[in-house]
Amino acid sequence: MVDIEELKSKFLNTEFDTKDFILDAAKLQIVAKQCGEQLPMYCDTSHPDFQALPSYIASLAAGRHLPIDFPRLGGIPMDGGKAVTCHAPVKPNVKLTGKTHLHDIYDKQGRSGRMLFMVSRMEIYDEAGTHLASSDSRMVVREKPAQ
């Protein structure tokens, strides 16, 4: 059985990935429109406060969600959910940096065995180092039964 506390002590809160982005206003507009959004600040690229919806911010965290040396715990991790916390507008056409760390590891006992949850958090900063938003990706994997 995987020792959650050992995983936490080894992997939590250590940055393991950094990515730079420049968001495309047209893509932000498409995402807003297809989600049924109506507010001009998300739909109109000429709006002075035009910015990304939380769902677009969540998409930035796609890619490597776990440290390269994180152990294989069972099957392929499934996408268990996403969370976004907004501190300031995330705007297009400016350089952004996403820094990712493992934020939490926990388990739940289900009917079919123990499920393990890993939450990776990407913190998004602008060039001035202002923390604009955080995007959490919750991955879930069914623990491999003991042999």
Place this chain on the structure above:
Amino acid sequence: MSTINTVADVEFGVELATMTPDTSLDAVRPFAEAVGWGGGRFDDHEKAKKEGLPGALVPGIMAMGFLTSIIHRWAPVAKVTTIDTVFRAPLIADEICLVNAVVTDIDEDTGVVELDLTVKNERDETRVFGTASVSLPLSA
């Protein structure tokens, strides 16, 4: 439903007007391409079935977008500060889904309102659920 301009306009327990978003492949495809997730599982039912899926999927983060939209329709002045969604089961493209939210907490001192969120299919099965924390003006 009354217009929400400040936190004082919000009633505890109120259910927001249900939204029935466009989940057609023609809506899902451009969303998936815009976020860089193009591929069969989001734009073609047959290709998705070959991957073992029940049909082409509506991306979970698109459902998150439906949920922020329903909040903005209810209160255009609201700022969604946190939204947390659990992808419980796949949401299938071209199937009707119902997006709902209910007010579960109001802090009149800070203007912060909490909502419970659900996305269900026509069979009343929950596909996505979650919570949001939104910030509203204290006064007009």
